[in-house]
Amino acid sequence: MTRIPHETSGEPNPLEVLGLETLRRRTSIKWRAQPEDVLPLWVAEMDVPLAGPVLRTLTRALELGDTGYPAGTGYAEALAAFAAERWAWDGPAVERTALVPDVMRGVVETLRLVTGHGDPVVVNPPVYPPFFDFVRHMDRRVVGAPLGADGRIDLDVLEDAFRRAGADGGRAAYLLCSPHNPTGTVHTAEELTAVAALAERYGVRVVADEIHAPLVLGGPGFVPYLSVPGGGRGLSLMSASKAWNLAGLKAALAVAGPEAAGDLARMPEEVGHGASHLGILAHTAALRDGTAWLDALLAGLDDNRRLLAELLAEHLPAIRYRPGEGTYLAWLDCRALGLGDDPAEFFLRHGRVALNSGLPFGTGGAGRVRLNLAASREVITEAVRRMTAAVEATGRGRA
Incomplete structure (x- = not known):
């Protein structure tokens, strides 16, 4: 679009x-x-x-004293409508979403679903520093697959990392940053399809941090990982946080591909308790009307x-x-x-x-x-x- x-x-x-x-x-x-x-x-x-729509929504909620606990699926519905309009993607079906406090907390919880203690998590440095910190804090092992000199995913290097990650028989995951922080690289459909094929070949589960998805400035546009052929076993974390400057209003969504819906269903219900009701209202207003x-x-x-x-x-x-x-x-x-x-x-x-x-x-x-x-x-x-x-x-x- x-x-x-x-x-x-x-x-x-x-x-x-x-x-x-x-x-x-x-x-x-x-x-x-x-x-x-x-x-x-x-x-x-x-x-x-x-x-404006975010400010008006928050003002109305404060005037009403509407500062209790969240309810409903409005956030997921707003994301689905936004994805359909902006990315021509009908993937974030409400029934395959789960509320999480923020994207990095969601990353941790989804990695818990598909890996165990000591298992490897592949990342593409240079990359958002909390990727290292959160993965190590949850007792997983970081495996680096550095970007190429052009700032893009090097598929040969990634394949080698996947091979090494699976060598000890553990459950390996790949924490994909898309669009990439700090380089601003927007991965293409061809690149992501190749990633999905490698993940399938080596039994690696993909968790995509897509918090910057609405902030694509040019080129062919953002491609959701779950939308590419073979991406259906993946899990994604999405939020309005970065695009509308809402970091202080905590709310994000975990989204499962069709083949990962069973994994997401195992996420403990209490994980969603950390999201703010005001945050959900703000993020929903941003996606719908912002x-x-x-x-x-x-x-x-x-x-x-x-x-x-x-x-x-x-x-x-x-x-x-x-x-x-x-x-x-x-x-x-x-x-x-x-x-x-x-x-x-x-x-x-x-x-x-x-x-x-x-x-x-x-x-x-x-x-x-x-x-x-x-x-x-x-x-x-x-x-x-x-x-x-x-x-x-x-x-x-x-x-």
């Missing part, structure tokens, strides 16, 4: 609505982890107001992606940046600047810009940083200005 640019959707670009003075009044981690003179472009929070706001956001993010590429090419050409087609995250290769393994520490100390260090993302993270594009053009421009000044003031090279 073709998205509607914000110029014609009737919605302003959400990234240009709030000024720094207003944003600094926020009390979330993005705006409280560093001193006020630091520009925060790190953690995955967006500098946007709530979408698509015009989302389209305006996507257009703004697309503009920011081009802006960052232009600014880096002009002022910091030694930084390599391959714009991704999804997420609002930019993965920057700073190795040519000679800033060591952790350029984020350099830019924070010398430029007062907070970025994510690449090191916690695993193999391929050294010398790289992750930058959050979900900010105004003014903030992104100022961040690159500060980064440039820091490089020049310390005598670092500009290749």
Whole structure:
């Protein structure tokens, strides 16, 4: 489905609505982890107001004192309608969904369904750091299958990881990040079909973190893993959290492919108790009525992606940046600047810009940083200005 640019959707670009003075009044981690003179472009929070339908839904609930326990299947129904409209996919049938507190908690619970203690879980580094932390905390073993130099899944490397993961006879799983964090890579239908074929060949169960699914900026569009041939044995975690900036309003859905419905049915009912009633109301409103706001956001993010590429090419050409087609995250290769393994520490100390260090993302993270594009053009421009000044003031090279 073709998205509607914000110029014609009737919605302003959400990234240009709030000024720094207003944003600094926020009390979330993005705006409280560093001193006020630091520009925060790190953690995955967006500098946007709530979408109108979400704000109205929450206001109405608070006015009613509707702050009890959740009920009904409205969230799952809203996801199904959104998936049908945006991705031409009728896969998230309500009867094959389960409420979970958030995506990572859902990842843990679905992995518990298809693996046991000490079993291997394959991941594609560089990848979202909690993948490592949560998997190890639940007493599973991480097996790395690094992305290729082009930032895409290397099927030969993945096959080798699947082979190694299954060598000891355990129940292996593959934790797929789609779209990929931090690279912004959007996996194609062909790639995902090949993944499903490998998973079937080696008896590996696929659990897909698809939290960034609505945030695809270009290319052929998002492809749900469960929609590809052979994907029916997979499990997916989905949420409106990232696309509508609702991380503080906990709610997500686990979705089973047709052949995994029996697995999902074994998930303990109490897992869903951690989801917030207000969160469910907010996520449901976003998926049902927040698509015009989302389209305006996507257009703004697309503009920011081009802006960052232009600014880096002009002022910091030694930084390599391959714009991704999804997420609002930019993965920057700073190795040519000679800033060591952790350029984020350099830019924070010398430029007062907070970025994510690449090191916690695993193999391929050294010398790289992750930058959050979900900010105004003014903030992104100022961040690159500060980064440039820091490089020049310390005598670092500009290749």
